[in-house]
Amino acid sequence: MTDQTPLVEMKDICISFGGIHAVDHVSINLYPGEVVGLLGHNGAGKSTLIKILSGAYQMDSGEIRINGEKATIESPRDARRYNIETIYQTLALADNLDAAANLFLGRELTTPLGFVDDAQQEAETRKIMARLNPNFKKHKEPVSALSGGQRQSVAIARAVYFKARILIMDEPTAALGVHETQMVADLIQELKKQGLGIFLISHDTREMMDLCDRVSVMKNGKVVGTERVEDVTEDDILSMIILGKNPLREGAEEPA
Amino acid sequence: MSSDTTDIPADIDPANQPHHTTRGLRGFLDATELDTRLLGMVGALALIWVGFHLYGALVNGFGAFLTPRNLWNLSVQTSSIGIMACGMVLVIITRHIDLSVGSILGFCAISMGVIQVDVLPAWLGLGHPMIWVIAALCGIALGAVIGSFHGFLIAYGKIPAFIVTLGGLLVWRGAAFLVARGETISPVDSTFALLGGGPYGSIGATGSWIVGLIACAAIVGLLLWGRRQRRKFHFPLRPVWAEWFLGLLGCGLVIGAVLLVNAYPWPRGIVRRYAEAEGITVPDGGLFISHGFAIPVLILLAVAIAMTILMTMTRFGRYVYAIGGNPEAAELAGINSRLMTVKIFSIMGGLAGLSAVVASARLNSATNSLGTLDELYVIASAVIGGTSLAGGVGTIYGAILGALVMQSLQTGMVLIGFDAAIQQVVVGSVLVLAVFLDILYRGKSK
Ligand SMILES: Nc1ncnc2c1ncn2[C@@H]1O[C@H](COP(=O)(O)OP(=O)(O)O)[C@@H](O)[C@H]1O
Ligand SMILES: [Mg+2]
Numbered sequence A: 001m002t003d004q005t006p007l008v009e010m011k012d013i014c015i016s017f018g019g020i021h022a023v024d025h026v027s028i029n030l031y032p033g034e035v036v037g038l039l040g041h042n043g044a045g046k047s048t049l050i051k052i053l054s055g056a057y058q059m060d061s062g063e064i065r066i067n068g069e070k071a072t073i074e075s076p077r078d079a080r081r082y083n084i085e086t087i088y089q090t091l092a093l094a095d096n097l098d099a100a101a102n103l104f105l106g107r108e109l110t111t112p113l114g115f116v117d118d119a120q121q122e123a124e125t126r127k128i129m130a131r132l133n134p135n136f137k138k139h140k141e142p143v144s145a146l147s148g149g150q151r152q153s154v155a156i157a158r159a160v161y162f163k164a165r166i167l168i169m170d171e172p173t174a175a176l177g178v179h180e181t182q183m184v185a186d187l188i189q190e191l192k193k194q195g196l197g198i199f200l201i202s203h204d205t206r207e208m209m210d211l212c213d214r215v216s217v218m219k220n221g222k223v224v225g226t227e228r229v230e231d232v233t234e235d236d237i238l239s240m241i242i243l244g245k246n247p248l249r250e251g252a253e254e255p256a
Numbered sequence B: 001m002s003s004d005t006t007d008i009p010a011d012i013d014p015a016n017q018p019h020h021t022t023r024g025l026r027g028f029l030d031a032t033e034l035d036t037r038l039l040g041m042v043g044a045l046a047l048i049w050v051g052f053h054l055y056g057a058l059v060n061g062f063g064a065f066l067t068p069r070n071l072w073n074l075s076v077q078t079s080s081i082g083i084m085a086c087g088m089v090l091v092i093i094t095r096h097i098d099l100s101v102g103s104i105l106g107f108c109a110i111s112m113g114v115i116q117v118d119v120l121p122a123w124l125g126l127g128h129p130m131i132w133v134i135a136a137l138c139g140i141a142l143g144a145v146i147g148s149f150h151g152f153l154i155a156y157g158k159i160p161a162f163i164v165t166l167g168g169l170l171v172w173r174g175a176a177f178l179v180a181r182g183e184t185i186s187p188v189d190s191t192f193a194l195l196g197g198g199p200y201g202s203i204g205a206t207g208s209w210i211v212g213l214i215a216c217a218a219i220v221g222l223l224l225w226g227r228r229q230r231r232k233f234h235f236p237l238r239p240v241w242a243e244w245f246l247g248l249l250g251c252g253l254v255i256g257a258v259l260l261v262n263a264y265p266w267p268r269g270i271v272r273r274y275a276e277a278e279g280i281t282v283p284d285g286g287l288f289i290s291h292g293f294a295i296p297v298l299i300l301l302a303v304a305i306a307m308t309i310l311m312t313m314t315r316f317g318r319y320v321y322a323i324g325g326n327p328e329a330a331e332l333a334g335i336n337s338r339l340m341t342v343k344i345f346s347i348m349g350g351l352a353g354l355s356a357v358v359a360s361a362r363l364n365s366a367t368n369s370l371g372t373l374d375e376l377y378v379i380a381s382a383v384i385g386g387t388s389l390a391g392g393v394g395t396i397y398g399a400i401l402g403a404l405v406m407q408s409l410q411t412g413m414v415l416i417g418f419d420a421a422i423q424q425v426v427v428g429s430v431l432v433l434a435v436f437l438d439i440l441y442r443g444k445s446k
Helices: A046-053 A076-081 A099-103 A118-132 A148-161 A178-193 A205-211 A234-243 B024-032 B036-060 B068-093 B101-124 B131-155 B161-179 B190-196 B204-232 B240-262 B268-278 B295-313 B315-325 B327-332 B337-363 B374-384 B396-415 B420-445
Strands: A008-017 A020-030 A035-039 A061-066 A084-087 A166-170 A197-201 A214-219 A222-228
Touching: A008 A046, A020 A035, A020 A046, A020 A197, A020 A222, A035 A046, A035 A205, A035 A234, A046 A166, A046 A197, A076 A084, A084 A148, A099 A118, A099 A148, A099 B315, A118 A148, A118 B204, A148 A178, A178 A197, A178 A205, A205 A234, A214 A234, A222 A234, B024 B240, B036 B396, B068 B101, B068 B240, B068 B295, B068 B315, B068 B337, B068 B374, B068 B396, B101 B131, B101 B161, B101 B337, B101 B374, B131 B161, B131 B190, B131 B337, B190 B295, B190 B337, B204 B240, B295 B315, B295 B337, B295 B396, B315 B327, B315 B337, B327 B337, B374 B396, B374 B420, B396 B420
Parallel strands: A035 A197, A035 A214, A084 A166, A166 A197
Antiparallel strands: A008 A020, A008 A061, A214 A222
């Protein structure tokens, strides 16, 4: 896998908010068909890092390469152009709109006259939801009426429909029950098989060990270490999170 | 509740329809897809109308409310507030407020007055047929520019809308005074005055029938088109009886409205003058010339249709709702919410300009105090019509019904002889009560 061009390379990324170095010289990469997990305490800088990739924040310095080419991402719209889709824990749906309107938000299907083609959008939504979440029935209701898992499946459907190649998931299961968490985990496996690269943020170390190929641990805006999951134990990860040191390679650089 | 259920005729019993599984009133509503909120508002309106009429009949010996004359006047009086309420819906959906609309109205009205009375006649000659068009367009454009400016300060200057438009409330009212040093400009251009209604500013019996038939055709067309779309995409169809019911109800209301406005004749004096001018001899029993729909009502109707299309069928409308529902999600979906804010306030300002046309034409004069306190009635209309101050929710038809409720209260209280102080107490209380009921309603439907 290492001789391939990475799908995403983030090199030496820095951003600070009024003196706080939220992300401090972080480098991280992602290959097609790979799930890379980001772990760390609250405030470690995980969300900030991936928000730079999704265009919500603009980095102070550093470089982003997509498929080996330098990319300029200054807004969510730019990120979408690079087929980057983001799934947030809560942020990403407009509660007052129905599933179809959310799925197509910002990229509506239109009739030849330029009007939003609601019927076509609903039909497409029904089609894709039948595949991803066959239990999904509430097509006419605002998404505020949906359960956390159903909402998350709408967000994931958005990524799938628009053929995302890079998927960012920031605590996608934090608000979900056991059953719904499993459903999202299954979806992640499915998307991985289709060759997407996925950045996954979660606090559940066990879940991360199951889903990810590699995990990076962050503390105080810096990467403590990045390891393949088969090379580490859950305890290693926990000690990296807590102590901010990599027990496997003291002082080592990020592995190539 | 039980009395409501018996209202449904047995022949339209919704049992055994695949479209919905419920029965009784609930089933009826599900089948017709009528909004309970809408029905509630129509019910409240009916209550107000019948209440005022009965009060007049019992206490004053004459029920003056449910007469063609009063209802026709009510329709004209609702126009100006209704036009602005359509814009206020967008503003409130996106979690803003506009306190300046009444002042913008006043400023636009006085500016249009100066343009059509002092400026244009000097250029084009007195009574030139283009004067009214140019004046009206200037007024609307002026309103839109002022609105954009407010929107710009809110979106890019990050000043809260409350403050910007509170400032605007004072600034534009003051500016309206300065434009003509407080003088009243009267009369306005005679063609311009038609935009405010009155016997000549109405389209008459034949015109009203034409409008009514077009509306009926549109209702039937929309129902048929909707059914075809649903079939095409394999969505559940409304039962056939429900389609018939909606079609008949819609057309019935339209035809009822036409009959009503046609039942209100021109006053005798105007008929006599008209007859003299046209060289007609008036028969002994007098000449019955119908008003028909007033032009400002048609303007309101056109605005309502255009705004409904904008809000329900275009990306712009979709983004307005998205921003109101979750500003962060909208931004992350690539929507430029700042530019949207500018556009929304620009529309609001333009509609205030259009309202200024209607209001000054109706008075046949422009004064710097025109539109005073209108912001409150406009906001109240939108809110009574179901626009949520928390953002994300609201409809154009609701706002217009809200405007009708507000105006009905106002007119009704004048008819039964309440003085201005009591009117204020009632209108203020109704606003608070309406919002409270709305909160209860939303709490239950969650
Ligand atoms: N928009 C912002 N303004 C100011 N500080 C911020 C902003 N976003 C993040 N931060 C700060 O950056 C640090 C990293 O936060 P975050 O990326 O959310 O952490 P994590 O997702 O790992 O819990 C925190 O100290 C947080 O307070
Ligand atoms: Mg976070």
